Amino acid sequence: MIGQQHTVPPVEHVAHASGAHFAFTDRWGGVSAAPYAELNLGGAVGDDPAAVLANRERAAGALGLDPAAVVWMNQVHGKDVAVVDGPWQAGQTGVIPAVDAVVTARRGLALAVLTADCTPVLLADPVAGIAGAAHAGRPGLLAGVVPAVVEEMLRLGADPARILAHIGPSVCGSCYEVPEAMRAEVAAAVPEAHATTRRGTPALDVAGGVVAQLGRAGVTVAGRSPVCTLESADHFSYRRERTTGRLASYVWLDG
Known part of the structure; x- marks a missing residue:
């Protein structure tokens, strides 16, 4: 198995000279057993909680982050946005509000998005010191989670012309088959x-829709992953496997 070659997660890390960081995991380098093999970072998919914790520690360590200082979301395919200045109390799922986007004005605080076909959207204005992250699946795209997270960043002082946006691995428009009525x-x-x-x-290109929504908000996409999660054996895909793990995408600004 490819994953057994990695004792440290091979996390993709894009660091801008401005101090903005964007990172994306694949499925390798973790400790989870099948069907979550290996680097499952999702805590609500049926995996052993101890394995998820170990995986989160591994991924954070590979990025030089404190695993206890990463903000995770209780994602529900909506458009609600939470403004945060630190991790949720005790890091327990029960106290994490149901949101699909988070924004922070605290430099050094990492925001994380969990996906397994949906589109992770990472945003940062290094000048204002504002970062944001959103989980955009089909329902979130339709609900407007992307415009909502940008609006919240602007409320805190970000400028759309300065925002760096990166879009992580997701199912592509050539693979995401849907009923005609849903596409319409x-x-x-x-x-x-x-x-x-x-x-x-009929199909949907959610990532393409995200790019368009960002553009209408005045935000230019600095990077977009070419990976289709459904086609890539190196990434988790709910549509391909149903019971499977979750990838994580992280954004933070240097302190």
Whole structure:
């Protein structure tokens, strides 16, 4: 197995000269057993909690982060945004509010998004010291979680012209097959999400929709992962495996 070659997670880390950091995990370098093998970072998918904790420590260590100082979300496919200045109390799921985006004005605090086909959206204004992260699946795209997180960042003093945006691995528009009625509903709100599979059936390009929404908010995408999670054996995919782990995407600003 490829993953057995990695004792340290091979985390992709993009560091800008401005002090903004964006990082993305794959599925290797962790301790979880199948079907969560190996680096499952999701705590609500049925995996052993001790394994998830160990994996989060490994991933944070690979990035030089304090694993106890990472903000995770209780993601529910909505558009609510929370402003945070530190991790949730005791790090317990029960006290984490149901949100799909977080924003912070605290430099050095890492924000994390969990995905396994949905689109992770990472944002940072290094000048204002504002960072944001959003979980954009089909429902979140339709609900407007991306405009909502940008709006909250602007309220705290960010400038859309300065925001660096990175989009992580997600299912591509050629693979995300949906019923025609669902495609029509989403495309009516976000036309750029309209897609067709390689077989000619209706599909959605959620990441493409995210790029368009960011553009309408005045934000330019600095980086977009070419990885399709459904096609990549190195990434978790809910559509491919159903019971599986979760990838994590992180954003933070130097203190």
